[in-house]
Amino acid sequence: MAIFPFKPSKARRFEILVQPHLEAMYRFAFRLAGQQQDAEDLVQDVVAKLYPRLDELESVEQLRPWLNRVLYRQFIDQVRRRNRQGDRSLTELIGAEGQADWLDSLESDHVGPDLQLEQARLGPVLDRVLATLTPDQRTLLLLHDVDGWRQEHLAEVLDIPVGTVKSRLHRCRAALRKKLQRELEPVEPVGRVGE
Known part of the structure; x- marks a missing residue:
């Protein structure tokens, strides 16, 4: 044959x-x-x-x-x-509906009670704060920090210089950090001192 x-x-x-x-x-x-x-x-x-x-x-x-x-x-x-x-x-x-469960997909070597409590407390807060970022910021952070994309790959896909990716990541993280701090800080009651 x-x-x-x-x-x-x-x-x-x-x-x-x-x-x-x-x-x-x-x-x-x-x-x-x-x-x-x-x-x-x-x-x-x-x-x-x-x-x-x-x-x-x-x-x-x-x-x-x-x-x-x-x-x-x-x-x-x-x-x-x-x-x-x-x-x-x-x-x-x-x-942000589809983004809300991304924390659940993260794996940990050790999930003790402390970590479970912290995740239960911070997970919803982080999801809410991520939802307030612009779609571009949220996508960039998730692709780089969660999915592990390299900056060079992001630069190629987004058709921007690597330096621009770095500066955008820095600004996105700063915005996320600022919003998380505001969300997690205890609110002081407004009133007179000494009452």
Whole structure:
């Protein structure tokens, strides 16, 4: 029996290229959109747009960062389109509902009663404070500090210099720290001294 060399179909070639990256694309889309359905729609839109551009896709050397950049730009385009259609704010478009449970996904080597109590106390506060950050700030912090993205990768995906990523991360952390301090400080009763 002779084996004939053949070129796989266009659909198969596309699947071979994109399939290994779909899970990472979904995680990134979820960080951007904040909701499962919106993240799935975002990935589906990107995949549908890329299918006719298979030749270009095959010529990309580092596919994952390239796909993330395309995904990010598609997300920005969708947000802009939605903003033009209505007067809703970006925060309304990208809600914090899907972000609220991210602390539950963190693992610890040792979960003692002290840590459990601290997490129970701080978890909801941190979720509330994260929800008050701008979507860009929240996404940048979560991608870098929670998902472990490198600054160079973020710079490539966001199409900005690494120095800009560093300064934005610094400002985001400062804003988060300030808001957490305000949230966690005990409120002093207002009244006269000596009463």
